[in-house]
Amino acid sequence: MKLIAFLLSRSRGLLLLATFVGIVSGASSSALVSVINTALSQGTFRTGKTFATFSGILLLCVLSRLASQYMLNHLNQGVLLELRMRLSRRILTSTLRQLEEKGMHRLQTLLSDDIPAVSNSLSLLPTIAISAATLLGCLAYLASLSPTICLFMLGFILLGGLIYRLPVRLSLKYFQQSRAQSDVLNKAFRSLMEGIKELKLHAPRRAAFLAQGVEAPAQELGRLMRVSSNILSTNASWTTFLFFAFLGLLLFSVSRITDVSAATLTSCTLIILYLQQPLDILLGSLNVLGRGNIALERLQQLDPQGWNSKEDDSPPYAGPPPRFERLEFRGVTHTYFRENDDTRFVLGPLDLSFQPGELVFLVGGNGSGKTTFAKLLTGLYAPDTGEVWLNSERVTDANREQYRQLFTAVFSDFHLFDNLFGMDPSGRSDRVREYLSRLQLGHKVRISEEGILSTTSLSQGQRKRLALLTAYLEERPFYLFDEWAADQDPAFKEIFYNQLLPDLKAQGKTVLVISHDNRFFHVADRLLVLESGRLVDSSPSIGHELPERQRPAS
Numbered sequence: 001m002k003l004i005a006f007l008l009s010r011s012r013g014l015l016l017l018a019t020f021v022g023i024v025s026g027a028s029s030s031a032l033v034s035v036i037n038t039a040l041s042q043g044t045f046r047t048g049k050t051f052a053t054f055s056g057i058l059l060l061c062v063l064s065r066l067a068s069q070y071m072l073n074h075l076n077q078g079v080l081l082e083l084r085m086r087l088s089r090r091i092l093t094s095t096l097r098q099l100e101e102k103g104m105h106r107l108q109t110l111l112s113d114d115i116p117a118v119s120n121s122l123s124l125l126p127t128i129a130i131s132a133a134t135l136l137g138c139l140a141y142l143a144s145l146s147p148t149i150c151l152f153m154l155g156f157i158l159l160g161g162l163i164y165r166l167p168v169r170l171s172l173k174y175f176q177q178s179r180a181q182s183d184v185l186n187k188a189f190r191s192l193m194e195g196i197k198e199l200k201l202h203a204p205r206r207a208a209f210l211a212q213g214v215e216a217p218a219q220e221l222g223r224l225m226r227v228s229s230n231i232l233s234t235n236a237s238w239t240t241f242l243f244f245a246f247l248g249l250l251l252f253s254v255s256r257i258t259d260v261s262a263a264t265l266t267s268c269t270l271i272i273l274y275l276q277q278p279l280d281i282l283l284g285s286l287n288v289l290g291r292g293n294i295a296l297e298r299l300q301q302l303d304p305q306g307w308n309s310k311e312d313d314s315p316p317y318a319g320p321p322p323r324f325e326r327l328e329f330r331g332v333t334h335t336y337f338r339e340n341d342d343t344r345f346v347l348g349p350l351d352l353s354f355q356p357g358e359l360v361f362l363v364g365g366n367g368s369g370k371t372t373f374a375k376l377l378t379g380l381y382a383p384d385t386g387e388v389w390l391n392s393e394r395v396t397d398a399n400r401e402q403y404r405q406l407f408t409a410v411f412s413d414f415h416l417f418d419n420l421f422g423m424d425p426s427g428r429s430d431r432v433r434e435y436l437s438r439l440q441l442g443h444k445v446r447i448s449e450e451g452i453l454s455t456t457s458l459s460q461g462q463r464k465r466l467a468l469l470t471a472y473l474e475e476r477p478f479y480l481f482d483e484w485a486a487d488q489d490p491a492f493k494e495i496f497y498n499q500l501l502p503d504l505k506a507q508g509k510t511v512l513v514i515s516h517d518n519r520f521f522h523v524a525d526r527l528l529v530l531e532s533g534r535l536v537d538s539s540p541s542i543g544h545e546l547p548e549r550q551r552p553a554s
Protein backbone atom coordinates (compact mmCIF):
# COMPACT_ATOMS: atom_id res chain seq x y z
CA MET A 1 0.00 0.00 0.00
CA LYS A 2 1.33 3.41 -1.00
CA LEU A 3 0.63 4.90 2.41
CA ILE A 4 2.75 2.38 4.30
CA ALA A 5 5.48 2.54 1.64
CA PHE A 6 5.48 6.33 1.98
CA LEU A 7 5.73 6.08 5.77
CA LEU A 8 8.48 3.45 5.54
CA SER A 9 10.44 5.60 3.13
CA ARG A 10 10.26 8.50 5.59
CA SER A 11 11.25 6.90 8.89
CA ARG A 12 11.77 3.20 8.60
CA GLY A 13 13.63 2.83 11.93
CA LEU A 14 11.05 4.58 14.08
CA LEU A 15 8.15 2.86 12.32
CA LEU A 16 9.66 -0.58 12.86
CA LEU A 17 10.47 0.19 16.50
CA ALA A 18 6.94 1.53 17.12
CA THR A 19 5.45 -1.53 15.44
CA PHE A 20 7.67 -3.81 17.53
CA VAL A 21 6.65 -2.07 20.77
CA GLY A 22 3.01 -2.21 19.59
CA ILE A 23 3.42 -5.96 19.09
CA VAL A 24 4.81 -6.24 22.64
CA SER A 25 1.73 -4.38 23.88
CA GLY A 26 -0.64 -6.59 21.88
CA ALA A 27 1.17 -9.74 22.97
CA SER A 28 1.08 -8.70 26.62
CA SER A 29 -2.61 -7.89 26.25
CA SER A 30 -3.27 -11.44 25.05
CA ALA A 31 -0.98 -12.75 27.80
CA LEU A 32 -3.25 -10.96 30.27
CA VAL A 33 -6.22 -12.89 28.88
CA SER A 34 -4.27 -16.06 29.32
CA VAL A 35 -3.36 -15.21 32.94
CA ILE A 36 -6.99 -14.35 33.74
CA ASN A 37 -8.23 -17.49 32.08
CA THR A 38 -5.70 -19.74 33.82
CA ALA A 39 -6.40 -18.11 37.17
CA LEU A 40 -10.13 -18.59 36.72
CA SER A 41 -9.94 -22.16 35.44
CA GLN A 42 -7.36 -23.30 38.02
CA GLY A 43 -8.71 -21.21 40.90
CA THR A 44 -5.33 -19.54 41.49
CA PHE A 45 -6.59 -15.99 41.34
CA ARG A 46 -5.96 -15.30 45.03
CA THR A 47 -2.27 -16.27 44.99
CA GLY A 48 0.48 -13.66 45.27
CA LYS A 49 2.26 -15.14 42.22
CA THR A 50 -0.78 -14.67 40.00
CA PHE A 51 -1.22 -11.13 41.29
CA ALA A 52 2.46 -10.31 40.61
CA THR A 53 2.33 -11.83 37.10
CA PHE A 54 -0.91 -10.02 36.33
CA SER A 55 0.43 -6.66 37.57
CA GLY A 56 3.73 -7.04 35.72
CA ILE A 57 2.08 -7.91 32.42
CA LEU A 58 -0.50 -5.16 32.87
CA LEU A 59 2.29 -2.61 33.41
CA LEU A 60 4.17 -3.89 30.36
CA CYS A 61 0.97 -3.78 28.31
CA VAL A 62 0.11 -0.19 29.27
CA LEU A 63 3.65 1.19 28.99
CA SER A 64 4.40 -0.48 25.66
CA ARG A 65 1.04 0.71 24.27
CA LEU A 66 1.86 4.23 25.39
CA ALA A 67 5.39 4.09 23.97
CA SER A 68 4.16 2.73 20.65
CA GLN A 69 1.48 5.41 20.38
CA TYR A 70 3.91 8.20 21.29
CA MET A 71 6.36 7.03 18.64
CA LEU A 72 3.73 6.70 15.96
CA ASN A 73 2.15 10.02 16.89
CA HIS A 74 5.57 11.61 16.53
CA LEU A 75 6.02 9.89 13.18
CA ASN A 76 2.55 10.89 11.98
CA GLN A 77 3.04 14.54 12.83
CA GLY A 78 6.43 14.51 11.11
CA VAL A 79 4.86 13.01 7.99
CA LEU A 80 2.00 15.51 8.09
CA LEU A 81 4.43 18.39 8.37
CA GLU A 82 6.34 16.99 5.44
CA LEU A 83 3.16 16.61 3.37
CA ARG A 84 2.11 20.19 4.06
CA MET A 85 5.55 21.52 3.21
CA ARG A 86 5.86 19.29 0.16
CA LEU A 87 2.52 20.45 -1.19
CA SER A 88 3.42 24.09 -0.58
CA ARG A 89 6.78 23.59 -2.30
CA ARG A 90 5.17 21.78 -5.22
CA ILE A 91 2.75 24.68 -5.63
CA LEU A 92 5.66 27.11 -5.60
CA THR A 93 7.85 25.13 -7.99
CA SER A 94 5.10 24.26 -10.46
CA THR A 95 4.79 26.63 -13.34
CA LEU A 96 2.02 29.22 -13.19
CA ARG A 97 0.43 27.70 -16.28
CA GLN A 98 0.28 24.25 -14.64
CA LEU A 99 -1.41 25.75 -11.59
CA GLU A 100 -3.87 27.72 -13.70
CA GLU A 101 -4.74 24.60 -15.68
CA LYS A 102 -5.05 22.49 -12.54
CA GLY A 103 -7.34 25.06 -10.93
CA MET A 104 -6.73 26.66 -7.56
CA HIS A 105 -9.89 25.06 -6.12
CA ARG A 106 -8.34 21.62 -6.62
CA LEU A 107 -5.28 22.67 -4.65
CA GLN A 108 -7.65 23.85 -1.95
CA THR A 109 -9.24 20.35 -1.81
CA LEU A 110 -5.78 18.85 -1.45
CA LEU A 111 -5.01 21.14 1.47
CA SER A 112 -8.39 21.01 3.20
CA ASP A 113 -9.55 17.42 2.52
CA ASP A 114 -6.74 15.20 1.34
CA ILE A 115 -4.07 16.06 3.88
CA PRO A 116 -6.55 15.42 6.77
CA ALA A 117 -7.56 12.12 5.12
CA VAL A 118 -3.91 11.04 5.09
CA SER A 119 -3.60 12.26 8.67
CA ASN A 120 -6.66 10.23 9.79
CA SER A 121 -5.30 7.06 8.34
CA LEU A 122 -1.83 7.63 9.76
CA SER A 123 -3.18 8.26 13.24
CA LEU A 124 -4.83 4.85 13.09
CA LEU A 125 -1.52 3.04 12.66
CA PRO A 126 -0.70 2.64 16.38
CA THR A 127 -4.12 1.07 17.02
CA ILE A 128 -3.69 -1.21 14.00
CA ALA A 129 -0.28 -2.43 15.24
CA ILE A 130 -1.64 -3.11 18.74
CA SER A 131 -4.80 -4.80 17.44
CA ALA A 132 -2.83 -7.01 15.05
CA ALA A 133 -0.49 -8.06 17.85
CA THR A 134 -3.40 -8.75 20.20
CA LEU A 135 -5.06 -10.83 17.50
CA LEU A 136 -1.93 -12.86 16.84
CA GLY A 137 -1.24 -13.36 20.55
CA CYS A 138 -4.78 -14.47 21.25
CA LEU A 139 -4.74 -16.84 18.27
CA ALA A 140 -1.52 -18.38 19.56
CA TYR A 141 -3.12 -18.85 22.98
CA LEU A 142 -6.23 -20.26 21.35
CA ALA A 143 -4.04 -22.72 19.43
CA SER A 144 -2.46 -23.87 22.69
CA LEU A 145 -5.92 -24.52 24.14
CA SER A 146 -7.54 -26.11 21.09
CA PRO A 147 -5.80 -26.26 17.70
CA THR A 148 -9.08 -27.23 16.03
CA ILE A 149 -10.99 -24.21 17.32
CA CYS A 150 -8.04 -21.99 16.44
CA LEU A 151 -8.10 -23.37 12.90
CA PHE A 152 -11.84 -22.67 12.66
CA MET A 153 -11.25 -19.16 13.95
CA LEU A 154 -8.47 -18.60 11.41
CA GLY A 155 -10.70 -19.84 8.63
CA PHE A 156 -13.46 -17.51 9.81
CA ILE A 157 -11.08 -14.53 9.91
CA LEU A 158 -9.70 -15.23 6.43
CA LEU A 159 -13.12 -15.79 4.92
CA GLY A 160 -14.60 -12.80 6.75
CA GLY A 161 -11.65 -10.62 5.69
CA LEU A 162 -12.05 -11.64 2.03
CA ILE A 163 -15.80 -11.01 2.07
CA TYR A 164 -15.26 -7.71 3.87
CA ARG A 165 -12.79 -6.44 1.26
CA LEU A 166 -15.24 -6.43 -1.64
CA PRO A 167 -17.71 -3.89 -0.20
CA VAL A 168 -14.74 -1.84 1.06
CA ARG A 169 -13.51 -1.60 -2.52
CA LEU A 170 -16.94 -0.49 -3.66
CA SER A 171 -17.09 2.06 -0.85
CA LEU A 172 -13.67 3.41 -1.84
CA LYS A 173 -14.86 3.77 -5.43
CA TYR A 174 -17.60 6.08 -4.23
CA PHE A 175 -15.11 7.87 -2.01
CA GLN A 176 -12.84 8.46 -5.03
CA GLN A 177 -15.77 9.94 -6.97
CA SER A 178 -16.53 12.15 -3.99
CA ARG A 179 -13.05 13.74 -4.27
CA ALA A 180 -13.90 15.14 -7.70
CA GLN A 181 -17.18 16.42 -6.27
CA SER A 182 -15.24 18.06 -3.41
CA ASP A 183 -13.26 19.94 -6.06
CA VAL A 184 -16.52 21.24 -7.54
CA LEU A 185 -17.81 22.25 -4.11
CA ASN A 186 -14.56 24.00 -3.20
CA LYS A 187 -14.82 25.96 -6.44
CA ALA A 188 -18.32 27.03 -5.37
CA PHE A 189 -17.01 28.04 -1.93
CA ARG A 190 -14.35 30.21 -3.57
CA SER A 191 -17.06 31.91 -5.62
CA LEU A 192 -19.13 32.31 -2.45
CA MET A 193 -16.30 34.12 -0.68
CA GLU A 194 -15.01 36.13 -3.61
CA GLY A 195 -18.47 37.01 -4.90
CA ILE A 196 -20.06 37.77 -1.55
CA LYS A 197 -20.82 41.41 -2.44
CA GLU A 198 -22.46 40.56 -5.76
CA LEU A 199 -24.48 37.78 -4.13
CA LYS A 200 -25.66 39.99 -1.30
CA LEU A 201 -26.79 42.68 -3.73
CA HIS A 202 -28.82 40.41 -6.00
CA ALA A 203 -31.35 38.18 -4.26
CA PRO A 204 -32.40 36.07 -7.30
CA ARG A 205 -28.73 35.49 -8.20
CA ARG A 206 -28.01 34.54 -4.60
CA ALA A 207 -30.88 32.06 -4.54
CA ALA A 208 -29.88 30.53 -7.88
CA PHE A 209 -26.22 30.35 -6.85
CA LEU A 210 -27.12 28.68 -3.56
CA ALA A 211 -29.37 26.15 -5.29
CA GLN A 212 -27.27 25.36 -8.36
CA GLY A 213 -23.79 26.38 -7.34
CA VAL A 214 -23.63 25.14 -3.76
CA GLU A 215 -26.57 22.90 -2.91
CA ALA A 216 -26.44 20.72 -6.03
CA PRO A 217 -22.72 19.76 -5.67
CA ALA A 218 -23.06 19.57 -1.87
CA GLN A 219 -25.99 17.17 -2.25
CA GLU A 220 -24.13 15.07 -4.78
CA LEU A 221 -21.09 14.99 -2.49
CA GLY A 222 -23.37 14.03 0.40
CA ARG A 223 -24.95 11.26 -1.71
CA LEU A 224 -21.58 9.79 -2.65
CA MET A 225 -20.29 9.92 0.92
CA ARG A 226 -23.57 8.50 2.23
CA VAL A 227 -23.47 5.56 -0.16
CA SER A 228 -19.80 5.01 0.67
CA SER A 229 -20.51 5.08 4.44
CA ASN A 230 -23.70 3.01 4.17
CA ILE A 231 -21.80 0.26 2.40
CA LEU A 232 -19.33 0.27 5.27
CA SER A 233 -22.04 0.29 7.94
CA THR A 234 -23.82 -2.63 6.25
CA ASN A 235 -20.50 -4.38 6.04
CA ALA A 236 -19.76 -3.79 9.73
CA SER A 237 -23.22 -5.07 10.79
CA TRP A 238 -22.82 -8.08 8.56
CA THR A 239 -19.42 -8.86 10.12
CA THR A 240 -20.86 -8.56 13.63
CA PHE A 241 -23.59 -10.98 12.59
CA LEU A 242 -20.99 -13.34 11.13
CA PHE A 243 -18.93 -13.10 14.30
CA PHE A 244 -21.77 -14.16 16.57
CA ALA A 245 -22.95 -16.72 14.03
CA PHE A 246 -19.46 -18.20 14.20
CA LEU A 247 -19.59 -18.21 17.99
CA GLY A 248 -22.97 -19.96 17.82
CA LEU A 249 -21.54 -22.48 15.36
CA LEU A 250 -18.65 -23.07 17.71
CA LEU A 251 -20.87 -23.64 20.70
CA PHE A 252 -23.59 -25.69 19.06
CA SER A 253 -21.84 -27.59 16.27
CA VAL A 254 -18.04 -27.57 16.47
CA SER A 255 -18.10 -28.70 20.09
CA ARG A 256 -20.02 -31.75 18.93
CA ILE A 257 -17.53 -32.81 16.28
CA THR A 258 -14.42 -32.22 18.40
CA ASP A 259 -13.77 -33.58 21.83
CA VAL A 260 -13.18 -30.29 23.65
CA SER A 261 -14.08 -30.10 27.30
CA ALA A 262 -16.60 -27.57 28.58
CA ALA A 263 -13.81 -25.73 30.43
CA THR A 264 -11.73 -25.39 27.22
CA LEU A 265 -14.80 -24.27 25.32
CA THR A 266 -15.46 -21.60 27.97
CA SER A 267 -11.87 -20.38 27.73
CA CYS A 268 -12.00 -20.33 23.92
CA THR A 269 -15.28 -18.40 23.98
CA LEU A 270 -13.78 -15.86 26.36
CA ILE A 271 -10.80 -15.35 24.07
CA ILE A 272 -12.93 -15.11 20.93
CA LEU A 273 -15.18 -12.53 22.58
CA TYR A 274 -12.08 -10.59 23.55
CA LEU A 275 -11.00 -10.67 19.89
CA GLN A 276 -14.07 -8.85 18.65
CA GLN A 277 -12.66 -5.38 19.29
CA PRO A 278 -9.26 -5.85 17.59
CA LEU A 279 -11.01 -7.57 14.69
CA ASP A 280 -13.41 -4.65 14.29
CA ILE A 281 -10.51 -2.20 14.35
CA LEU A 282 -8.51 -4.18 11.79
CA LEU A 283 -11.41 -4.57 9.38
CA GLY A 284 -12.50 -0.92 9.81
CA SER A 285 -8.96 0.23 9.15
CA LEU A 286 -9.09 -1.26 5.63
CA ASN A 287 -11.42 1.55 4.65
CA VAL A 288 -9.62 4.35 6.50
CA LEU A 289 -6.27 3.27 5.05
CA GLY A 290 -7.88 3.01 1.60
CA ARG A 291 -9.17 6.57 1.89
CA GLY A 292 -5.75 7.76 3.06
CA ASN A 293 -4.19 5.99 0.12
CA ILE A 294 -6.50 7.71 -2.36
CA ALA A 295 -5.74 11.07 -0.74
CA LEU A 296 -2.00 10.38 -0.84
CA GLU A 297 -2.22 9.44 -4.51
CA ARG A 298 -3.90 12.76 -5.24
CA LEU A 299 -1.19 14.59 -3.32
CA GLN A 300 1.53 12.64 -5.11
CA GLN A 301 0.14 13.72 -8.44
CA LEU A 302 1.88 17.00 -7.68
CA ASP A 303 5.26 15.24 -7.70
CA PRO A 304 7.67 16.02 -10.54
CA GLN A 305 7.05 12.71 -12.33
CA GLY A 306 3.31 12.91 -11.86
CA TRP A 307 2.99 16.49 -12.91
CA ASN A 308 5.94 16.53 -15.27
CA SER A 309 7.30 19.79 -13.94
CA LYS A 310 10.60 20.63 -15.53
CA GLU A 311 11.38 23.34 -13.01
CA ASP A 312 11.14 21.12 -9.94
CA ASP A 313 14.73 20.02 -10.11
CA SER A 314 16.25 23.48 -10.10
CA PRO A 315 17.16 24.75 -6.63
CA PRO A 316 15.58 28.05 -5.54
CA TYR A 317 17.77 30.93 -6.61
CA ALA A 318 19.13 32.79 -3.60
CA GLY A 319 21.57 35.24 -5.23
CA PRO A 320 21.14 38.89 -6.19
CA PRO A 321 19.07 39.95 -9.23
CA PRO A 322 20.90 39.25 -12.50
CA ARG A 323 22.79 42.00 -14.32
CA PHE A 324 20.62 43.76 -16.90
CA GLU A 325 21.97 45.21 -20.13
CA ARG A 326 19.44 44.08 -22.70
CA LEU A 327 16.36 41.91 -22.77
CA GLU A 328 15.13 40.55 -26.07
CA PHE A 329 12.10 38.60 -27.30
CA ARG A 330 12.72 36.67 -30.53
CA GLY A 331 9.57 35.29 -32.14
CA VAL A 332 7.98 34.57 -28.74
CA THR A 333 4.45 33.12 -28.71
CA HIS A 334 2.01 31.89 -26.11
CA THR A 335 -1.23 30.05 -26.81
CA TYR A 336 -4.23 29.46 -24.55
CA PHE A 337 -6.43 26.54 -25.58
CA ARG A 338 -9.98 26.60 -24.35
CA GLU A 339 -11.27 23.07 -23.87
CA ASN A 340 -14.92 24.05 -23.69
CA ASP A 341 -15.35 26.00 -26.92
CA ASP A 342 -12.44 24.63 -28.98
CA THR A 343 -11.01 28.09 -29.63
CA ARG A 344 -7.61 29.47 -28.81
CA PHE A 345 -5.88 32.75 -28.16
CA VAL A 346 -2.41 33.26 -29.59
CA LEU A 347 -0.10 36.00 -28.37
CA GLY A 348 2.74 36.81 -30.76
CA PRO A 349 5.06 36.09 -32.42
CA LEU A 350 6.67 38.96 -30.53
CA ASP A 351 9.99 40.52 -31.50
CA LEU A 352 11.11 43.38 -29.29
CA SER A 353 13.74 44.42 -26.78
CA PHE A 354 14.17 46.48 -23.61
CA GLN A 355 17.16 48.52 -22.41
CA PRO A 356 18.02 49.78 -18.90
CA GLY A 357 16.46 53.13 -18.01
CA GLU A 358 13.54 52.87 -20.47
CA LEU A 359 9.99 53.85 -19.58
CA VAL A 360 7.69 51.82 -21.84
CA PHE A 361 3.88 51.79 -21.95
CA LEU A 362 1.96 48.73 -23.10
CA VAL A 363 -1.52 49.55 -24.37
CA GLY A 364 -4.32 47.67 -26.07
CA GLY A 365 -7.97 46.77 -25.78
CA ASN A 366 -9.40 44.31 -23.26
CA GLY A 367 -8.31 40.78 -23.99
CA SER A 368 -5.60 41.91 -26.42
CA GLY A 369 -2.95 40.00 -24.42
CA LYS A 370 -1.29 42.63 -22.20
CA THR A 371 -1.30 40.61 -18.97
CA THR A 372 -0.24 37.49 -20.84
CA PHE A 373 2.64 39.51 -22.29
CA ALA A 374 3.54 40.61 -18.74
CA LYS A 375 3.58 36.99 -17.56
CA LEU A 376 5.86 36.02 -20.45
CA LEU A 377 8.14 38.98 -19.86
CA THR A 378 8.52 38.28 -16.14
CA GLY A 379 9.21 34.58 -16.76
CA LEU A 380 5.97 33.40 -15.10
CA TYR A 381 5.15 31.74 -18.43
CA ALA A 382 7.74 30.07 -20.63
CA PRO A 383 7.34 30.83 -24.36
CA ASP A 384 5.60 28.11 -26.36
CA THR A 385 7.84 29.01 -29.29
CA GLY A 386 10.57 31.61 -29.73
CA GLU A 387 13.29 32.69 -27.36
CA VAL A 388 13.89 35.19 -24.59
CA TRP A 389 17.44 36.48 -24.25
CA LEU A 390 18.88 38.31 -21.25
CA ASN A 391 22.12 40.08 -22.19
CA SER A 392 23.88 37.39 -24.21
CA GLU A 393 22.27 34.41 -22.54
CA ARG A 394 19.14 32.56 -23.56
CA VAL A 395 16.52 32.14 -20.85
CA THR A 396 15.73 28.46 -20.39
CA ASP A 397 14.05 26.27 -17.76
CA ALA A 398 17.40 25.99 -16.02
CA ASN A 399 17.89 29.72 -15.43
CA ARG A 400 14.31 31.03 -15.50
CA GLU A 401 14.11 31.21 -11.70
CA GLN A 402 17.20 33.47 -11.71
CA TYR A 403 15.79 35.49 -14.62
CA ARG A 404 12.57 36.18 -12.68
CA GLN A 405 14.60 37.93 -9.96
CA LEU A 406 15.16 40.75 -12.46
CA PHE A 407 11.59 41.95 -11.95
CA THR A 408 9.36 43.48 -9.40
CA ALA A 409 5.73 43.56 -10.45
CA VAL A 410 2.37 44.77 -9.25
CA PHE A 411 -0.24 42.82 -11.22
CA SER A 412 -3.82 43.97 -11.39
CA ASP A 413 -4.81 40.97 -9.22
CA PHE A 414 -1.85 41.49 -6.87
CA HIS A 415 -1.65 40.00 -3.39
CA LEU A 416 -0.57 42.15 -0.47
CA PHE A 417 1.33 40.22 2.23
CA ASP A 418 1.08 41.63 5.74
CA ASN A 419 4.79 40.98 6.23
CA LEU A 420 7.74 42.06 4.09
CA PHE A 421 8.84 38.42 3.75
CA GLY A 422 12.35 38.00 2.40
CA MET A 423 13.25 41.69 2.80
CA ASP A 424 15.10 43.06 5.77
CA PRO A 425 13.71 46.52 6.52
CA SER A 426 15.94 47.02 9.61
CA GLY A 427 18.35 49.86 8.99
CA ARG A 428 16.09 51.12 6.20
CA SER A 429 13.43 52.67 8.42
CA ASP A 430 14.20 56.18 7.12
CA ARG A 431 13.70 55.01 3.56
CA VAL A 432 10.49 53.16 4.49
CA ARG A 433 9.15 56.29 6.20
CA GLU A 434 10.06 58.41 3.17
CA TYR A 435 8.31 56.01 0.76
CA LEU A 436 5.24 55.82 3.01
CA SER A 437 5.02 59.58 3.10
CA ARG A 438 5.49 59.85 -0.71
CA LEU A 439 2.72 57.33 -1.15
CA GLN A 440 0.58 59.36 1.30
CA LEU A 441 0.32 56.41 3.66
CA GLY A 442 2.47 57.76 6.52
CA HIS A 443 -0.58 58.42 8.68
CA LYS A 444 -2.15 55.04 7.95
CA VAL A 445 0.50 52.35 8.01
CA ARG A 446 3.58 51.59 10.08
CA ILE A 447 6.14 48.91 9.37
CA SER A 448 7.90 47.29 12.32
CA GLU A 449 11.63 46.54 12.43
CA GLU A 450 10.69 42.91 11.69
CA GLY A 451 8.88 44.00 8.53
CA ILE A 452 5.31 43.49 9.79
CA LEU A 453 2.75 45.90 8.36
CA SER A 454 0.52 47.47 11.03
CA THR A 455 -2.50 46.95 8.79
CA THR A 456 -3.58 45.89 5.30
CA SER A 457 -7.22 46.83 5.89
CA LEU A 458 -7.15 49.75 3.51
CA SER A 459 -8.96 50.99 0.45
CA GLN A 460 -8.07 49.27 -2.85
CA GLY A 461 -6.10 52.33 -4.00
CA GLN A 462 -4.18 52.44 -0.71
CA ARG A 463 -3.47 48.72 -0.85
CA LYS A 464 -1.99 49.24 -4.31
CA ARG A 465 0.21 51.99 -2.94
CA LEU A 466 1.45 49.60 -0.27
CA ALA A 467 2.20 47.05 -2.99
CA LEU A 468 4.18 49.80 -4.71
CA LEU A 469 6.14 50.36 -1.51
CA THR A 470 7.07 46.66 -1.48
CA ALA A 471 8.17 47.03 -5.09
CA TYR A 472 10.36 50.00 -4.18
CA LEU A 473 12.00 48.08 -1.35
CA GLU A 474 12.78 45.14 -3.64
CA GLU A 475 15.01 47.45 -5.73
CA ARG A 476 15.00 45.22 -8.81
CA PRO A 477 16.26 46.50 -12.19
CA PHE A 478 12.92 46.02 -14.03
CA TYR A 479 9.51 47.27 -12.78
CA LEU A 480 6.18 46.15 -14.15
CA PHE A 481 2.87 47.80 -13.30
CA ASP A 482 -0.30 46.20 -14.65
CA GLU A 483 -3.01 48.87 -14.64
CA TRP A 484 -1.60 50.08 -11.34
CA ALA A 485 -3.14 53.54 -11.59
CA ALA A 486 -6.64 52.29 -12.38
CA ASP A 487 -7.74 52.61 -8.73
CA GLN A 488 -5.93 55.87 -7.93
CA ASP A 489 -7.59 59.25 -7.54
CA PRO A 490 -6.76 61.91 -10.19
CA ALA A 491 -4.30 63.68 -7.89
CA PHE A 492 -2.31 60.55 -7.19
CA LYS A 493 -2.50 59.47 -10.84
CA GLU A 494 -0.67 62.71 -11.63
CA ILE A 495 1.95 61.91 -8.99
CA PHE A 496 2.38 58.35 -10.28
CA TYR A 497 2.80 59.25 -13.95
CA ASN A 498 4.59 62.59 -13.61
CA GLN A 499 6.80 61.95 -10.56
CA LEU A 500 7.12 58.32 -9.47
CA LEU A 501 7.64 56.81 -12.92
CA PRO A 502 10.16 59.44 -14.12
CA ASP A 503 12.00 59.02 -10.77
CA LEU A 504 12.36 55.30 -11.34
CA LYS A 505 13.61 55.97 -14.86
CA ALA A 506 16.08 58.52 -13.49
CA GLN A 507 17.42 55.81 -11.15
CA GLY A 508 18.21 53.73 -14.25
CA LYS A 509 15.27 51.34 -13.77
CA THR A 510 13.39 49.93 -16.73
CA VAL A 511 9.65 50.32 -16.28
CA LEU A 512 6.85 48.68 -18.25
CA VAL A 513 3.46 50.21 -17.52
CA ILE A 514 0.26 48.56 -18.73
CA SER A 515 -2.20 51.38 -18.90
CA HIS A 516 -5.40 52.72 -20.41
CA ASP A 517 -4.59 56.28 -19.21
CA ASN A 518 -4.20 57.96 -22.62
CA ARG A 519 -3.63 61.34 -20.95
CA PHE A 520 -0.23 60.24 -19.72
CA PHE A 521 1.12 58.34 -22.74
CA HIS A 522 3.46 61.26 -23.48
CA VAL A 523 5.50 60.32 -20.36
CA ALA A 524 6.66 57.11 -22.04
CA ASP A 525 9.79 56.72 -24.12
CA ARG A 526 8.05 54.09 -26.14
CA LEU A 527 4.56 52.77 -26.66
CA LEU A 528 3.84 49.10 -27.38
CA VAL A 529 0.39 48.54 -28.88
CA LEU A 530 -1.24 45.11 -28.78
CA GLU A 531 -4.24 44.11 -30.86
CA SER A 532 -5.67 40.60 -30.60
CA GLY A 533 -2.34 39.22 -29.47
CA ARG A 534 -0.36 41.01 -32.19
CA LEU A 535 2.14 43.78 -31.57
CA VAL A 536 0.89 46.33 -34.11
CA ASP A 537 3.17 49.16 -33.07
CA SER A 538 6.24 49.71 -30.95
CA SER A 539 7.36 53.17 -31.96
CA PRO A 540 8.50 56.05 -29.68
CA SER A 541 5.49 57.55 -27.98
CA ILE A 542 6.27 61.22 -28.47
CA GLY A 543 3.90 62.47 -31.13
CA HIS A 544 2.72 58.92 -31.64
CA GLU A 545 -0.63 58.40 -33.31
CA LEU A 546 -2.61 55.70 -31.56
CA PRO A 547 -4.91 53.39 -33.51
CA GLU A 548 -8.24 55.21 -33.77
CA ARG A 549 -10.15 53.10 -31.21
CA GLN A 550 -7.49 53.78 -28.54
CA ARG A 551 -7.27 57.53 -28.96
CA PRO A 552 -8.35 59.55 -25.93
CA ALA A 553 -11.84 60.97 -26.20
CA SER A 554 -11.54 64.65 -26.91
Ligand SMILES: Nc1ncnc2c1ncn2[C@@H]1O[C@H](COP(=O)(O)OP(=O)(O)OP(=O)(O)O)[C@@H](O)[C@H]1O
Nearest residue numbers: 100336337345364365366367368369370371372373
Ligand atom coordinates in the same frame (compact mmCIF):
# COMPACT_ATOMS: atom_id res chain seq x y z
N1 LIG B 1 -5.67 31.45 -17.84
C1 LIG B 1 -6.21 31.59 -19.07
N2 LIG B 1 -6.65 30.50 -19.72
C2 LIG B 1 -7.20 30.61 -20.95
N3 LIG B 1 -7.34 31.79 -21.62
C3 LIG B 1 -6.91 32.90 -21.01
C4 LIG B 1 -6.31 32.87 -19.70
N4 LIG B 1 -5.97 34.13 -19.36
C5 LIG B 1 -6.33 34.91 -20.39
N5 LIG B 1 -6.89 34.20 -21.38
C6 LIG B 1 -7.36 34.70 -22.66
O1 LIG B 1 -6.28 35.33 -23.28
C7 LIG B 1 -6.67 36.56 -23.86
C8 LIG B 1 -5.76 37.68 -23.38
O2 LIG B 1 -5.94 37.85 -22.00
P1 LIG B 1 -5.12 38.94 -21.19
O3 LIG B 1 -5.51 38.80 -19.78
O4 LIG B 1 -3.69 38.81 -21.52
O5 LIG B 1 -5.70 40.29 -21.81
P2 LIG B 1 -5.47 41.80 -21.35
O6 LIG B 1 -5.03 42.55 -22.57
O7 LIG B 1 -4.60 41.87 -20.16
O8 LIG B 1 -6.95 42.22 -20.99
P3 LIG B 1 -7.50 43.31 -19.95
O9 LIG B 1 -7.18 44.69 -20.47
O10 LIG B 1 -8.95 43.07 -19.99
O11 LIG B 1 -6.89 43.02 -18.63
C9 LIG B 1 -8.12 36.76 -23.51
O12 LIG B 1 -8.89 36.52 -24.68
C10 LIG B 1 -8.43 35.76 -22.46
O13 LIG B 1 -9.68 35.20 -22.64
